[in-house]
């Protein structure tokens with residue numbers, strides 16, 4: 226479903242951050258990217274939907290090479306890729322439901338988007354998603370008044386509002402306590418099994434990656450040093466990834 230081939234990236238004047246990175250995210254699976262700080266995990270995610278330019282490689286979502294798309298094509302593809310961030314990226318002064326509705330912006334004409342014009346169906350869908358996230362009572366609360374775990378669940382609902390084929394998660398649990406971590410990871414896992422959504426997730430915690438991911442990609446200094454089913458992640462492999 227998502228195939229990254231020989232992705233290479235150098236930031237201005239710096240040494241190479243990604244070196245011929247290749248891996249595949251299969252449909253309905255959770256793939257975790259693990260590796261030490263600075264290994265290139267965020268750079269991979271940001272390159273996939275072309276938030277940052279890369280040097281070379283191929284990024285296929287189904288049959289389409291994202292790197293070859295024009296502006297309009299890229300906009301369309303981005304709408305099928307949900308994103309979840311460590312710092313939530315919500316508009317704090319808006320309510321939870323308003324933030325969730327932002328997930329529809331990519332599908333709207335510019336004017337409707339600018340005026341925040343949403344249909345009754347869209348509003349109902351946003352409410353239903355918040356209820357699914359256990360946040361029915363928080364729909365009209367400002368996001369600034371929510372806890373980290375609640376904010377992240379609003380972020381997931383916003384991503385789901387895009388009806389994505391894949392969700393990219395950049396360390397979504399890094400700021401959460403253990404209870405919220407379990408809640409958020411359980412929700413993400415359930416999306417893969419019940420909705421056939423693929424998840425590509427950057428994680429710092431190896432134990433969480435082993436417990437939840439179907440497939441693990443280990444990165445060290447911009448190179449893929451492990452790429453296999455989670456069950457194959459041995460202590461030796463972990464040592465090599467974190468060397």
Ligand SMILES: Nc1ncnc2c1ncn2[C@@H]1O[C@H](COP(=O)(O)OP(=O)(O)OP(=O)(O)O)[C@@H](O)[C@H]1O
Pocket residue numbers: 236237239242260261262263264265266267268269
């Ligand atoms: N905007 C930037 N300008 C220059 N170098 C950058 C930039 N962003 C990242 N890098 C460098 O690219 C490399 C990979 O960084 P990246 O943030 O992708 O790693 P990471 O694995 O996500 O790290 P962490 O786990 O700490 O978030 C690092 O050497 C980093 O210093």
